[in-house]
């Protein structure tokens with residue numbers, strides 16, 4: 001029998017995503033509900049209530065994990081279409097995980113491709129996302145004021 005910490009985090013997250021309570025998940029997986037609660041808080045998910053359904057943004061967060069030297073960046077742990085494009089399947093629709101990240105940070109849909117502005121490979125942290133117009137204006141700024149400005 002697995003001990004209280006023997007259940008992989010990867011088994012707990014899908015049940016959180018389905019909106020189960022900490023206690024229900026503890027019972028189902030034979031793990032400590034307090035640990036389930038800790039993972040819930042790390043992912044920024046709301047407490048489960050009857051009929052809880054995650055928003056698209058909350059579902060998005062369940063497919064990320066910390067990355068980078070300081071752990072402040074995020075990479076996608078969910079599905080990749082064609083092995084490359086991070087995709088969130090939410091309510092039977094495929095959403096670009098990068099576009100959702102962009103909308104979380106900037107509050108508008110991106111124009112053109114979404115790419116990270118940091119050096120962490122495949123970073124999907126909302127604050128790191130840029131779209132075409134943002135990159136163009138950054139490039140223009142550097143042209144005018146120099147890269148060191």
Ligand SMILES: [Zn+2]
Nearest residue numbers: 073118123128
């Ligand atoms: Zn980043």
